[in-house]
Amino acid sequence: MSRYSRQQEHQVEWQPRTTLGKMVSEGKISTMDEIFENGMRIQEPEIVKHLLPEIKSQVVHVGIVQKQTDAGEMTRFNALVAVGNEAGWFGIGKGKASQMRISIDKATMAAHLNVIPVKLGCGSWECRCNQLHSIPFRVRGKGGSVGVEIIPGPRGLSLVAGENIKSLLKLAGLKDAWTKSFGSTNTMSSTTKAIFAALRKTYVTG
Structure with missing residues (x-):
C-alpha cells in the first residue's frame, strides 16, 4: 500500500x-x-x-x-x-x-x-475524557461480503486493527479504537467500502 x-x-x-x-x-x-x-x-x-x-x-x-x-x-x-x-x-x-x-x-x-x-469523540466507558481521539459510539459498515465494526477505545490504546484498516482509520482522524472484521478483508475494495460506510454512520447517526 x-x-x-x-x-x-x-x-x-x-x-x-x-x-x-x-x-x-x-x-x-x-x-x-x-x-x-x-x-x-x-x-x-x-x-x-x-x-x-x-x-x-x-x-x-x-x-x-x-x-x-x-x-x-x-x-x-x-x-x-x-x-x-x-x-x-x-x-x-x-x-x-x-x-x-x-x-x-x-x-x-x-x-x-x-x-x-467523521464525528470524533470519546465513547469509551473506560476513558470518558471528552477529547477527540476516537469515535463517540460503536459503528458497523458493510462493503460487499466484508463487514467492519469500529469500537471506541480509551486514550493510549492506539488502533487495534490490521495495517490496512489502521492506515485508513488514521487518515480519518482516529487515534484509539478496537475493530472487528468479518469476511475476506484481503479484498481491499470491499474492506475500504465497509470502513467508509461505518465512518459515515458516526455523522448520520450522531
Missing part, C-alpha cells in the same frame, strides 16, 4: 465552474462544515483542497484488467484511493484508465468529491 501526501508540484490556478465553487473562492463559504450543514453538493475537487489544504491521499489498491478485443488485448488499470485530513474528514474514490497514473489521479479526484465528515 502506498501513501501520497499533498502534491508539491505546480498546479494551475483554480477557476471555479460551479456556484458553490465560486462561493468558496470568494470566501462566502469558509469551512467544509458549512457545506454539509446546508446539504450542498461538491462537484469540484478543488473545493475540498481549498478548504482542507492539509488533506492527504492514499492509494489503497491498483488492479489490472485485461480484455480481448478485435484490435488485440486491451489493458486497463482500476485504482482505489482514500483521502483524509487525519482530523475528521474522509473519502474514497475509484478510477479507471489505460495508464496507472491517470487511473490514480481519477480515483483521487473521485475521493475528494466523496469526502464525508
Whole structure:
C-alpha cells in the first residue's frame, strides 16, 4: 500500500465552474462544515483542497484488467484511493484508465468529491475524557461480503486493527479504537467500502 501526501508540484490556478465553487473562492463559504450543514453538493475537487489544504491521499489498491478485443488485448488499470485530513474528514474514490497514473489521479479526484465528515469523540466507558481521539459510539459498515465494526477505545490504546484498516482509520482522524472484521478483508475494495460506510454512520447517526 502506498501513501501520497499533498502534491508539491505546480498546479494551475483554480477557476471555479460551479456556484458553490465560486462561493468558496470568494470566501462566502469558509469551512467544509458549512457545506454539509446546508446539504450542498461538491462537484469540484478543488473545493475540498481549498478548504482542507492539509488533506492527504492514499492509494489503497491498483488492479489490472485485461480484455480481448478485435484490435488485440486491451489493458486497463482500476485504482482505489482514500483521502483524509487525519482530523475528521474522509473519502474514497475509484478510477479507471489505460495508464496507472491517470487511473490514480481519477480515483483521487473521485475521493475528494466523496469526502464525508467523521464525528470524533470519546465513547469509551473506560476513558470518558471528552477529547477527540476516537469515535463517540460503536459503528458497523458493510462493503460487499466484508463487514467492519469500529469500537471506541480509551486514550493510549492506539488502533487495534490490521495495517490496512489502521492506515485508513488514521487518515480519518482516529487515534484509539478496537475493530472487528468479518469476511475476506484481503479484498481491499470491499474492506475500504465497509470502513467508509461505518465512518459515515458516526455523522448520520450522531
